[in-house]
Each structure stands twice: as C-alpha cells, then as structure tokens.
Amino acid sequence: xxxxxxxxKIFNQNRHNEQIALKNINLKIKKNELTVLxxxxxxxxxxxxxxxxxxxxxTKGEIIVDGKRVSKMLENSTAMFRRExxxxxxxxxxxxxxxxxxxxxxxxxxxxxxxxxxxxxxxDTLLEMFSITNKKESLVKNLSGGxxxxxxxxxxxxxxxxxxxxxxxxxxxxxxxxxxxIKTMQKLKQQNRTIIIATxxxxxxxxxFCDNIIEMKDGHI
Amino acid sequence: xxxxxxxxxxxxxxxxxxDAKSFFIIFIFTSLIFLLSSIxxxxxxxxxxxxxxxxxxxQITVQKLQAGRHANIEISRVDKLLKLNGVQSxxxxxxxxxxxxxxxxxxxxxxxDSFDKQYKKNFEELVENIxxxxxxxxxSMIVGEGVKEILSQNYYKDFFNxxxxxxxxxxxxxxxxxxxxxxxxxxxxxxxxxxxxLDIFGMSKLKVTDIVxxxxxxxxxxxxxxxxxxxxxxxxxxxxxxxRVSYQNxxxxxxxxxxxxxxxxxFTFFMIIYDKASGLSSEEKREIGVLKAxxxxxxxxxxxxxxxxxxxxxISFLLGIIVALFFVYILQAPLLRDxxxxxxxxxxxxxxxxxxxxxxxxxxxxxxxxxxxAAIIIPSWRVxxxxxxxxxx
Numbered sequence: 001x002x003x004x005x006x007x008x009k010i011f012n013q014n015r016h017n018e019q020i021a022l023k024n025i026n027l028k029i030k031k032n033e034l035t036v037l038x039x040x041x042x043x044x045x046x047x048x049x050x051x052x053x054x055x056x057x058x059t060k061g062e063i064i065v066d067g068k069r070v071s072k073m074l075e076n077s078t079a080m081f082r083r084e085x086x087x088x089x090x091x092x093x094x095x096x097x098x099x100x101x102x103x104x105x106x107x108x109x110x111x112x113x114x115x116x117x118x119x120x121x122x123x124d125t126l127l128e129m130f131s132i133t134n135k136k137e138s139l140v141k142n143l144s145g146g147x148x149x150x151x152x153x154x155x156x157x158x159x160x161x162x163x164x165x166x167x168x169x170x171x172x173x174x175x176x177x178x179x180x181x182i183k184t185m186q187k188l189k190q191q192n193r194t195i196i197i198a199t200x201x202x203x204x205x206x207x208x209f210c211d212n213i214i215e216m217k218d219g220h221i
Numbered sequence: 222x223x224x225x226x227x228x229x230x231x232x233x234x235x236x237x238x239x240d241a242k243s244f245f246i247i248f249i250f251t252s253l254i255f256l257l258s259s260i261x262x263x264x265x266x267x268x269x270x271x272x273x274x275x276x277x278x279x280q281i282t283v284q285k286l287q288a289g290r291h292a293n294i295e296i297s298r299v300d301k302l303l304k305l306n307g308v309q310s311x312x313x314x315x316x317x318x319x320x321x322x323x324x325x326x327x328x329x330x331x332x333x334d335s336f337d338k339q340y341k342k343n344f345e346e347l348v349e350n351i352x353x354x355x356x357x358x359x360x361s362m363i364v365g366e367g368v369k370e371i372l373s374q375n376y377y378k379d380f381f382n383x384x385x386x387x388x389x390x391x392x393x394x395x396x397x398x399x400x401x402x403x404x405x406x407x408x409x410x411x412x413x414x415x416x417x418x419l420d421i422f423g424m425s426k427l428k429v430t431d432i433v434x435x436x437x438x439x440x441x442x443x444x445x446x447x448x449x450x451x452x453x454x455x456x457x458x459x460x461x462x463x464x465r466v467s468y469q470n471x472x473x474x475x476x477x478x479x480x481x482x483x484x485x486x487x488f489t490f491f492m493i494i495y496d497k498a499s500g501l502s503s504e505e506k507r508e509i510g511v512l513k514a515x516x517x518x519x520x521x522x523x524x525x526x527x528x529x530x531x532x533x534x535x536i537s538f539l540l541g542i543i544v545a546l547f548f549v550y551i552l553q554a555p556l557l558r559d560x561x562x563x564x565x566x567x568x569x570x571x572x573x574x575x576x577x578x579x580x581x582x583x584x585x586x587x588x589x590x591x592x593x594x595a596a597i598i599i600p601s602w603r604v605x606x607x608x609x610x611x612x613x614x
Contacts (some may be wrong), residue, residue, distance in 0.1 A: 053514070055513075055608060055609045055610035055613075056608040056609070056610035056611060057608065075518075075519060075606070076518045076520070079516050079517060079518040079519070079521075080516070080518070081242055081514065081519075082514065082516040082590075083515070083516025084320055084516070086516075088515075090514075094507075094511045094514065094613065096323070096508055096511065096512075098238040099234070099238070103234070106227070107511075107512065107515050108226075108515040108516050110225070110227040110231055110469040110521075111228070111516065111517050111518065111521040112229060112516075113223060113225040113226075113227060113228075137472065155515070159516070167503070211406070
C-alpha cells in the first residue's frame with residue numbers, strides 16, 4: 001500500500017549548510033499494518049513520515065500510496081491526498097491554541113464545506129471515544145497534555161483517513177497517558193487503518209499488535 | 222458555487238483571536254478613510270456651491286484698464302456697447318471694497334438702481350422682501366449675514382456710519398439681511414442704491430466700476446468679446462468662462478495642496494497598515510503550515526485571508542464613510558472647512574450642501590480596499606506555497 005523507492009532527502013541542497021536527512025530509503029508497508037519507526041533523534045524518522053504524508057517532497061526517489069505517486073503530485077493534489085487519506089498526529093500536536101477542541105477537530109473538514117449535522121455527530125462520537133466530551137468548548141491551551149493529545153488524535157480521525165501517522169506521540173506524555181495512547185492505536189488498527197509511528201519510546205517495541213519495527217540510523221534503514 | 226460558511230466563520234474567528242491587531246488595523250484604516258472621504262466630501266460640496274455661484278455670474282464684464290490697472294469706466298460707453306449685434310443688455314455697475322477698520326475686514330459694496338431691471342432681478346433672488354424705492358428714499362442698505370454679524374459685534378445693530386472719501390460720515394440704515402441660503406455668495410456683500418455708493422466712494426456720476434453684458438446667444442460670447450476689444454482697446458473683457466477658470470484654479474490649487482497631503486498621509490497609513498497587517502507572525506505562519514498539513518489547499522488559505530482582509534477593510538471603509546458623513550454634513554466639518562474656506566473673519570456661516578458623489582466613494586473604495594487585500598494576501602500566499610513541513614519547522 002505504501003511504497004518508498006530509493007528515497008533521498010537533502011535539506012539546503014548545494015548550500016554550505018547542506019544536510020542529508022535520508023539516503024536511498026526503500027520501504028513497503030502493507031494495508032492495515034502497524035509499523036514502528038525507531039531510532040534516535042536526528043535519525044530521519046520525522047523526515048520520512050513527512051514525505052509519506054506528502055508534507056514535503058523527496059529530493060530523489062518516489063513514494064507510492066495506493067498506486068498514486070504522491071511525491072510527483074501537484075501542490076493542490078497533495079493537499080487533497082492529505083485531506084482524504086492521512087491523519088497526522090504531530091509530536092507537539094500542532095493544535096491552534098486559541099481555538100476550542102471542537103474547532104480544532106473540525107479543521108481538516110472545513111475546506112470540504114461539510115454538512116453541519118453530520119459533522120457535529122461525527123465530532124461528538126470522537127469526543128466520546130476519547131473521553132473529552134466535557135472539553136468540547138474548552139480552548140485547547142487550557143487543556144492538559146493528555147487532553148490535547150486526544151484532541152489531536154480526534155482531529156486526525158475526523159476525515160476517516162486510511163493512514164494514521166504519528167510522530168513521537170508519547171514524547172510529552174507520562175507512562176499512563178502513553179499506555180492510553182497505545183490502546184487507542186490498537187483500537188484504530190482494529191478498524192483496519194494503516195498506522196505508522198515514529199518513536200524512540202521503548203513502550204512501543206514489544207507490542208503484540210505491531211507488525212513491523214523499522215530501525216533508522218543516520219538517514220538509513 | 223456554494224458558499225463555504227465554515228471558511229467565513231474561520232476567518233471571522235481568526236480576526237477575533239487576534240483582536241488587538243484587528244482593532245488596531247480597523248482604527249487606522251477607519252481614520253484613513255474618514256480623512257480622505259471628509260476632504261473629498263467637503264471639496265465636492267464647496268465645488269457644487271461654487272458652480273451655483275458661477276452660474277449667476279454675468280456673461281461678459283467690461284472693465285477699463287489704465288496703466289495696467291482697473292479704472293472706472295465712462296457710463297457713456299453703455300450705449301455704444303448696446304449697439305453691438307447680439308448684446309441684449311448692458312448694465313453699469315458701481316461697486317468697491319470698504320475697509321472696516323474696527324474688525325479688520327473688507328465689505329463688498331454694490332450699488333444698484335431701481336431701473337436696472339436685470340440687476341434688480343438678480344438681487345431679488347437674494348433678498349426676501351426687497352423694496353428698492355424704500356432703499357433709495359431712506360438711505361438704507363441690505364447686508365449679508367457676515368456683515369450683519371460683524372456690525373452687531375461693533376454695536377451697529379440698525380445702521381452704520383460709513384466714512385466717505387472726503388472724511389465725512391454717512392449714516393446708512395440696515396434695511397434687511399440676505400437669505401441664509403445664499404450666504405456663500407452674499408456673506409460679505411452690502412447692497413445699496415448706486416447714488417449712495419458713488420457718494421461714499423467719492424466717485425464721479427459719469428463713471429461706473431464696470432459694465433456687465435447679457436448676450437442673446439452664449440455661443441457668440443467670444444465674438445462679442447473680440448468686438449468690444451476692437452471698439453475699446455483700453456478695456457479688459459472678462460467672460461463667465463474666464464471667471465469659471467479662475468475660480469476653478471483657486472479651488473483646484475487648494476484641492477491640489479490637499480491631494481499632495483493625502484498622498485503622503487495615505488502612503489504613511491498604508492505603510493503602518495502593511496507593516497501591521499502583512500508581517501505574518503511566527504504563530505500565523507505556523508497556523509498556515511498546520512492548515513496545509515491538515516489538507517487545506519493554497520486557495521483555501523488564500524480564501525480565508527481574503528475574507529479576513531475584506532471584512533476588516535470593508536468594516537473600516539463603511540465606518541470611515543459614515544463618520545465622515547456625520548462629521549461633514551452634521552457637524553459641518555469643524556477645522557477642515559476652515560482650511561478650505563480660508564480664515565477670514567467674514568467667514569460664511571453657510572451649510573455644506575449634501576452631495577453624495579458615488580464616483581468619489583467608488584474611487585476611495587478601489588484605492589484602498591484592493592490594496593489592503595493585496596497587502597494581506599501576498600505574504601500569506603508566499604507562506605502557503607511553501608511545503609507544510611518547511612513552514613512548521
């Protein structure tokens with residue numbers, strides 16, 4: 001389902017501060033698999049995730065998702081691809097702090113001008129699923145780290161994406177909240193979603209529902 | 222195309238989320254629109270008032286020049302002028318300026334004769350119940366509102382003692398005051414029988430200040446002017462179009478001065494607005510990055526920025542126009558009007574006529590709102606075309 005062919009990513013190419021983040025990465029992730037990318041900081045995990053999510057483009061090589069060459073798509077097509085296929089959970093959640101939980105969760109749906117009733121119903125289901133119904137109207141800046149993360153997960157699921165990508169999701173959480181997150185991932189996997197998690201948190205390395213653990217070091221697999 | 226209310230709602234909420242910045246921009250923008258529109262409204266109203274005045278000016282005025290200066294003209298020339306083909310009437314006028322030392326102002330004194338029908342008709346429009354015979358019999362005069370006010374302030378409520386050319390005093394009664402609607406043209410005028418004016422100014426009865434002509438066909442004005450020049454080479458012939466140009470030049474000079482100031486102030490305002498509005502903060506850039514990462518297209522981001530900019534600029538525009546209308550037509554533009562009208566103590570107390578020139582409003586609209594919208598959209602677009610990942614880093 002997701003295929004990376006000879007991916008190389010170079011930042012600031014041909015400049016004095018050129019940095020090779022990924023070198024000839026080849027990777028295949030099947031549908032409904034949960035894949036963990038492990039490695040130290042700076043190993044290239046986040047860069048690889050952002051390439052798979054079409055947040056940036058590889059310097060060389062190509063990424064194919066469901067038969068589509070996402071790395072060759074035009075800008076607007078990649079936006080549509082992200083909207084329809086990807087649910088991204090960022091390390092720092094990337095919520096808009098001055099919006100409330102509801103407003104943050106619906107952000108990915110706004111350009112599609114959704115039906116209000118259906119949207120509200122869907123958001124309420126997600127809020128309930130993540131036990132944050134009582135935080136619906138709260139500004140996210142007033143929420144705890146765990147609550148913010150649950151809002152971020154709810155946001156990543158609002159468009160029913162086939163692929164969930166999480167970048168260091170437990171970096172800012174304590175062990176209890178990290179285990180809660182892992183449970184959530186298990187539930188999402190049961191819903192037949194493809195999940196890729198970049199982490200160096202050992203909690204993820206012995207999961208019985210994890211299909212692949214990929215070790216990354218200095219931009220290599 | 223279905224309107225995306227969520228996008229509009231998001232744009233509005235963005236403005237409220239950055240309330241201090243939004244209100245600052247609205248304040249500056251409103252002030253700019255208010256200033257520009259006030260000046261244009263005042264200018265339009267005064268222009269309108271001047272055109273009304275110009276319409277009542279004589280078609281041709283004949284003045285004698287001596288040593289390059291205006292001199293009194295022989296009344297005998299009236300008959301010769303009347304003999305010219307196309308000349309319908311020729312009216313000798315006696316007028317001059319009387320300096321009132323106590324107040325430091327000049328009054329314009331105009332002499333009339335009861336038999337000067339055309340002339341009389343012109344002034345009948347200015348006074349409510351004029352009785353020319355009474356004026357003649359009782360040594361009385363009709364004064365403009367400004368004159369009346371100045372005289373009253375100097376204890377001349379019912380009469381005024383003019384100092385004649387030979388130093389003697391001439392007591393003239395105030396018979397009535399010009400209609401307030403004509404105040405712009407009549408404010409400093411004193412109207413009295415011609416003989417009284419000749420007496421006060423010490424002028425010969427055989428001479429007048431100038432002669433005004435009425436012609437049957439306005440198209441003939443240049444030809445008749447040329448004929449007069451040929452007949453009396455020592456005269457200056459002033460047509461109403463010359464006067465119009467001259468008035469217009471004075472008015473345009475003041476407007477031009479203001480236009481130059483507008484450009485400078487508008488430029489300054491826009492620099493402030495551009496600086497405040499277009500300089501995207503790191504938080505705003507990150508927000509664009511997040512929206513892109515969540516699947517927003519470049520045009521979705523441009524749309525919300527357009528809505529934000531349009532809402533701010535349109536609200537400011539409407540507020541600016543409404544405040545300017547109130548300032549100019551209800552408050553009568555205190556301070557600003559003085560700059561246009563001059564600082565004379567005989568400053569007319571006339572009301573600025575309400576002229577809503579849609580062209581002016583459209584001009585202001587197209588000179589401000591699109592520029593502001595562009596100042597918002599261009600920097601946002603620059604960020605939006607970058608990779609989401611790059612923007613968020």
